[in-house]
Amino acid sequence: MKFVKIDEKQWAEGIGKLKSGYRVFGPVKEGKDHEFRELTGDASPDMAFSNTRLSPKSVVYPQSEVMFEYTTDESRPDHHILKEPRRDDTPRAVIGIRPCDALSFLLVRRNFDSPEYKDPYWLRNYEATTFVGYGCNDPCATCFCTSAGSAPHDTQGLDALVVDRDGGYAAKAITEKGEALMKAAGWTDAMDEAEAEALFADRAAAAEKKITRQVATDKLAEKPSMDLYDAPFWEDVAFSCINCGTCTYLCPTCWCFDIQDECRGCEGVRTRNWDSCMAPLFTAHGSGHNPRGEKVQRVRQRFMHKLKYYVDKYGEGIQCVGCGRCVRSCPVNIDIRKVCDMMNAYDPEAANDCACPTT
């Protein structure tokens, strides 16, 4: 059973069935936008969306997460001991995740699941999650997934992929996890393989054609880091930036965090929270010194990390899946596509002619 067809009724029933074995997450319309939320009760995913406002990364990597609890009350036997709180490791399913967002988990995994270090919090959540993708038919004007190693119907990072089909959906199991989920949902109505392959291929091709904006990344790897670092265009790129951090909070591939203790009386918890390289505090030293004290340094860091250091460290791709959220939500219209092109095309020899302020 690789391909199944699902009619509207089966779909709705399937979502309902899933809830007995999984915590189900899916897109929900809130105001004018969609967000991924846990679907409780009768709630079903609203599949009529193009891209959610926030990325679904918080399903695996919550914005604020407790690592330990402790007490300093010496009358308690377990005082001064860091204890892990009880957490919910039950299986969870993300229904309707877009392929670009799905890819982001693979990129982030490189950080949280490396040979040297395995982050237990992220990994536990990740491993408990089954990702059911939803092929994208109408990419936004800001989308550039095809330049970022993904595609509207790409399957990287997915356990199953669902596409539209007359009167319902067609689904493809990609992993065993995906297969198990489809079984649990009762989506077992097998589909003719050739017909299905054709449907998936047609849909993919049609969607891909709609992506008009291509971003060049081919030369990033070969540029010397210091050339890019010293490039004069950063002043211009950074000028309008207000360091608000919207881009990092919305980005599916931004993984940085900050660890904080919070206590009340003798009771305390250690939490970790999303952090942003746009914030001066991100790099402030206890001494008061801040190696990235200037806005331009922080802006450069964000783009260099995504488009150069990542490339160099992992030898492939970029740390971006082309979802376009940062382009869309930046209040001052800083466009990563423009920056990426600029970096890719940068020639320090020719730079002397440019109108940039540092020359």
Add this chain to the structure above:
Amino acid sequence: MEIVRHPRYVDESKCIACGACYEKCPKKIPDTYNQGLAKRKAIYVEYAQAVPLKYRIDPDTCIYLQKKKCGACKKLCPTGAIDFDMKEKIDTLNVGSVVLAPGFKPFDPSGFDTYNYANLPNVMTATEFERILSASGPTTGHLIRMSDHKEPKKIAWLQCVGSRDINRCDNPACSSVCCMYAIKEAVIAKEHSGDDLDCAIFYMDMRTMGKEFERFYENAKKKGVRFIRCRVHSIVPVGDTGDMELRYVTDDGQVTTEIFEQVVLSVGLQTPPELVALADRLGISLTKGNFCKTDPFEPVATSREGVYVCGAFQGPKDIPQSVIDAGAAASAAGEFLSPARNTLTRVPEIVPETNVINERPRVGVFVCRCGVNIAGVVDVPAVAEYARTLPYVEFVADNLYSCSQDTQDIMAQTIREQNLNRVVVAACTPKTHEPLFQETLIAAGLNKYLFEMANIRNQDSWVHKNNPELATEKAMDLVRMAVSKAALIQPLKETALNVNQAALVIGGGVSGMNAARSLSRQGYVTHIVEKSDTLGGQARNLHTLPSGDKVADRLEKLAAQIEADEKITVHLNTTLAGVEGFVGNFKTTLAGNGGEQVLEHGVAVIATGGQEYKPAEYRYGEDPRILTSLELDRKLMDNDPAIESARSAVFIQCVGSREPERPYCSRICCTHSVHNSIELKRANPDMNVFILYRDVRTYGEKEYLYREARELGVIFVRFDLEHKPEVRKDGDRLIVRVIDHVLGIPMDIETDILTLASAILPNREEKLARFFKVPLNEDGFFVEKHAKLGPSEFATDGVFLCGLAHYPKPIDESIAQARAAASRAITLLAREKIHTSGQVAEINPSWCSQCGTCVSLCPYSAPTFRSPEERFWPGKAEINPALCKGCGLCVASCRSGAIHLKGFDNDQIFAQIFSMNEAG
């Protein structure tokens, strides 16, 4: 000189004012401090704020001293302070000068049978009523009448009881203060009892001539206090209701009776016979009214050299004037004793300070029993044991009396032996005892700020007498909070600043010259800056004083002294172009005579004076016969023939004063006009002289002049603000029309001299105010540090104030204030070095956003911006610790949280709050 010291029967060095004796003393007698309205014991402290706070025994009522029985206090006293064998002692003091400040006695109205004061409990003197209104008084401020403890609904004040009265008593002078205190009592009574309390003040002339007083009067009217111009003849009881009936005549002649539930007699100030006897013993002259006689140009000097006077013994006066006099007397004595200055000083031994920075806190906790004061309620040993368990506490002790000298010595020793680096005392209030314990820290070589107090007496044992267990728990909480703060406190530095020994006096009038002379006579180099080309100021326009002195003669003498004085430099035709610096270290740029000069000085006295209002009303300027008061003086000085030939003269008072646009009384114009009316009458007894007035404000012994004028036939006609006199010209005739207040009909007076008693205007020295960062009030006069207690200085340190720049006042009062300003300035100069408090605000420059809020907000101008060229933190704000008063305004205002108050840091306060939270 010899002084008699009456026995206290309590050894001052032993008494720690624990109050055990008072608890047990069986003898109850009327409390003199509370005007006999409450009871106290035979052993007592006169009042709660008494200094020193030591008990004494009243020998006239003490059972032991009278009958050799009782002695309860002696048995109970934990320190053995009671000594019944004390004898009267005569001390011989070797002094060079004496200042008399014996005060006054309120007039006793018992002799006035028509007022029934002796018979009716609800007729009170104002001094008694003050106690009723006081929170520390017999009713704790609750306004009730003594006969039946009912809250009165209607209260009447009768003014001029024992003042301005030669009919029923022989006190012709005005007591100066009663109008104002009656209004104050009425306003406070309304505040205590609610707006529906009916307050009526029966008066002759409303004399609110002090600074801001007229506004207070107007506000009282707005608040509904009734002012009735009538002298009430008698107070008649209404049956046995306790109420009283007053009969009076209203302005329009109606006879009215009204029933009041409480009557307050505004009794005057008088010199008691024992003071008259003292004056006789000392050989000093008194005035007709038995006040100390002084000269207008030497307002605090008695007739005997080296003996000075201040306060109500010199004449009836209020607190600000008394405080001014006190400063002047101190200054006069200082001038007199100048050669002996610093001949009797001693230098205290200084223990080197231990460096505790980076040491782990070692807190010592001293829990005080305060005799039974604390230990009677709180379980002190339990609190001490508890303290031992707290973090960083290394040593705990409980003391019977922490404040006693021997305990202090032990504490200092303990600090050294135990290597303590933070000290917490859980005892009474830091308000009285913190400095004492801090001295002990200093003696033990610790920075005095490494100290924290927990008030387990006033805030605990005293208020939770009936809940000993909870009180003990609260004491533990307070100690825990104090310890948590103590662990975080840091030694603080007090900045020492050299005080430049030169003084600058701005203004070369009578006030400025007197201030300068006083400073120079006490040994300080002084500069006078005068914008005109001569010394003398407004006084040059005055003819004679009521004393008969020709002002010009005295002025000339004074100016000659100034010019001959080697220590005084006079800068004529000079103004200030800029002022930099602060107390002790001013740098002032003088501009004049074609150049600029920078002067360094430690203090500044502002004596910039005032000016005469040039009237826009009453056709001033349209006829040469219409004069201002000063123009009349000029004519008198010049012996102008117009004076001799005049058949009629009219004075109009309050020209430009007490008007909505200038709502203050110019204080001197009534006396000035009355005095000049006498001069006119003397020059030409047949002249018809009229004074058109609103209230005649010849306060104090100036009242004699008023009487003299009336006796000479000067006619006084009252008008009110709504019906001001009108001046018109009929051909050559100059006619003043005024509505006669008795007849109620218009009256035309043809006059040859019309004198307009015009207001005194401030010079509105806005630039100067900015230079020295001192405030001006709405009227344009400078605002002193404290209306009552600091009249001759500014809130800004090192800047002082006198004369008309402060408020309109006559020459004698200006001179007194000039000397007071000099006296205040010298307290600063004499120290040579000033130490600021360590508890000042400090800016963390890395958090400062340079928004300037602190710079604009600080009332003391302590924050400034660093120069943009500075190497470290250019342009950030910083606080000059020498100017900072630690008020915390900037700390609260700083959005960036960059400012903190040393000694009250956020982390210290939060530590206290969080450790309190643990309690619950």
Add this chain to the structure above:
Amino acid sequence: MGLEPGRLHFSWISSAESTKFARVAQEVTEAVKALGPNRHFLKEKAKVA
């Protein structure tokens, strides 16, 4: 903000007005006691995701 009105009180009390201070402290204490324990704006221990 939605804080119950009785929980916040502003008063201008000079250092000389001890009786007023005591009165205001008593009034505020009584007002707050009447409202009972505060339930708004209490920070619970951080939630586990």
Add this chain to the structure above:
Amino acid sequence: MREYTDKIRQIARRLLEEGKVDRVIGFKKGSMPMMNEPCVIRRPQDADQLIWDGNCGINLANYLTGAKDKVGVVAKGCDSRNIVTHIIENKLDRDNVVVIGVPCQAMIDKRKIAAAVDGEISEVTETDDGKVVVRGNGFEKTFDRAETLQDNCAICVHRNPVICDEPVADPVPEQTDVDRYADIRAIDAMSDAERKAFFDDMFAECIRCYACRNACPLCYCPTCFVDESRPQWVGKGQDENDIRTFHFLRAYHCAGRCTDCGACERACPVGIKMRVLTRKLEKDCKELYGWEAGMSVDQRPPLDAYKPNDPDAFIK
């Protein structure tokens, strides 16, 4: 709008040519419909990058904080009031700034327009007769410009710059018949429980990115109170109390200073309407002190002034 653009370019070019300024801050065309990007021009020949239309809502005063060189800045009414506030607060020297004053015809709200159409928008044009034409994949829709305005612009009463060195056009008429505080009064009228619920709902979406703070020209503290750690005023997690503390304290720090430029709401990625907080304080400042922020460089703001004799009866 074309005339505005031409005039701005002309002024900018002249100022740079004459050396009156070292740089000019304005807007250039953005990479998406209804988006312009703040930019800096340093050479006369680059002046033609500058544009003006209904999408210049960013408050350019934010880019002037602490400027020490000579700067020309394109400023509409609210920007100019923030420039005044900057001058008062020692962030800017009046002599160093040349205000290229734009009588503002109100900004359009891209979110309102995006919500009113289905599908991706490819082009938005403003016509001279007050219409906004929106084109996208297979649709074209025309709006009255008045319907598409940003919330703060719709109730703006200071559209003309309060300080101006180089006027771009004659002043536009100011709106006089707007009610700035209808919603605030409604919140004031709520019971405390309703009000708490209202704010709980309002902040539910907040992701604490602090975009509102960073977009605000008033927020220039070197270390914001949310970033302080001794004491830590605000927790860093997603606790509703911490979120509320952040929003209320931020608003209070803007009391008497906020010009209602709308930068905070525009920047918020999740659409929180936090202007109700700042406008409540704006209303209080107006009613209690007769104060409107940024109207004159000669007056100290009411919350920066100390008077020992506070005459107001609201403290008792």
